[in-house]
Amino acid sequence: MTATVLDGKAVLATMKDELRARVARLAEAGVVPGLATVLVGDDPASTWYVGAKHKDCAEIGVTSIRKDLPAGSSLEGVLAVVDELNERPDVTAFLVQQPTGLDEFAILSRVDPSKDVDGLHPFNLGSLVMNKKAPLPCTPVGCVELLRRYDVPLNGAEVVVVGRGLTVGRPLGLILTRRSENATVTMCHTGTKDLAAHTRQADVVVAAAGVPDIITPDMVKPGAAVLDVGVARRDGKIAGDVHKDVAEVAGYLTPNPGGVGPMTRAMLLANVVEAAERAAGVEPPA
Numbered sequence: 001m002t003a004t005v006l007d008g009k010a011v012l013a014t015m016k017d018e019l020r021a022r023v024a025r026l027a028e029a030g031v032v033p034g035l036a037t038v039l040v041g042d043d044p045a046s047t048w049y050v051g052a053k054h055k056d057c058a059e060i061g062v063t064s065i066r067k068d069l070p071a072g073s074s075l076e077g078v079l080a081v082v083d084e085l086n087e088r089p090d091v092t093a094f095l096v097q098q099p100t101g102l103d104e105f106a107i108l109s110r111v112d113p114s115k116d117v118d119g120l121h122p123f124n125l126g127s128l129v130m131n132k133k134a135p136l137p138c139t140p141v142g143c144v145e146l147l148r149r150y151d152v153p154l155n156g157a158e159v160v161v162v163g164r165g166l167t168v169g170r171p172l173g174l175i176l177t178r179r180s181e182n183a184t185v186t187m188c189h190t191g192t193k194d195l196a197a198h199t200r201q202a203d204v205v206v207a208a209a210g211v212p213d214i215i216t217p218d219m220v221k222p223g224a225a226v227l228d229v230g231v232a233r234r235d236g237k238i239a240g241d242v243h244k245d246v247a248e249v250a251g252y253l254t255p256n257p258g259g260v261g262p263m264t265r266a267m268l269l270a271n272v273v274e275a276a277e278r279a280a281g282v283e284p285p286a
């Protein structure tokens, strides 16, 4: 038995087709969505991610501009760029690539929440907590969308999330426990005494710890869905959180690369298009 591949790359391609149609509809209304990215420094992985986002935008007819700032830029310098992007009407959405090495809360708080396509502005995270519609963080919502497209049920499912970080684990717990997803969520983290005891009960395991191979086959219930969000690196290659032999036990498994990473980009594109639709008063598809 080997797990069904949760092919994020294929879903990204499908979603690009769907989004291209929505961008075309916006164009008829005279609106062209524009994404801006702010990158501080020259970390190779961050530089690659940002480059991929611009390529993705070009493929669906979204214009995009880059603001690349030198390593060692000051918080004031970054906030000045954020202020400029908040004002620019051709920039309908933007993000500051994390990490910057600067005060994350200060940067995220400065972004106009209606242009925040990371869904990480405190107002948008607060809206998630309060069950109000708002842009959702791309990686966790990408995990949920990937499971939805493969008909992996979440209603009543036991989901174990490994990792409580701002960009994945913490918001994922909030998303999965909404009435629309209706999962039972256990958040595990470095304070968890017996991680395997939790993961073995899970119908779905989302590994977002950033610890290579932290999820081994003995920790997975046969047939469970396992999502590998780990982006640590060994010799420049991705070292995921999930040991390769988990494929022999799991029912569904994301490749890594090719799983959650492309889904993160897909949801970013969706947030960009949605922000433009909202700003233009164009109804999104049902």
Ligand SMILES: Nc1nc(=O)c2c([nH]1)NC[C@@H]1CN(c3ccc(C(=O)N[C@@H](CCC(=O)O)C(=O)O)cc3)C=[N+]21
Pocket (backbone or CB within 6 Å): 048, 049, 052, 095, 096, 097, 098, 099, 118, 138, 231, 238, 256, 257, 258, 259, 260, 261, 262, 264, 265, 268
């Ligand atoms: N403000 C902000 N927004 C983000 O969305 C954000 C961020 N900061 N900081 C870093 C993380 C990481 N992230 C990824 C995006 C795409 C892939 C991706 O597409 N990876 C490919 C290729 C990976 C490779 O081979 O290098 C894959 O998984 O197939 C991965 C990771 C977005 N992030």
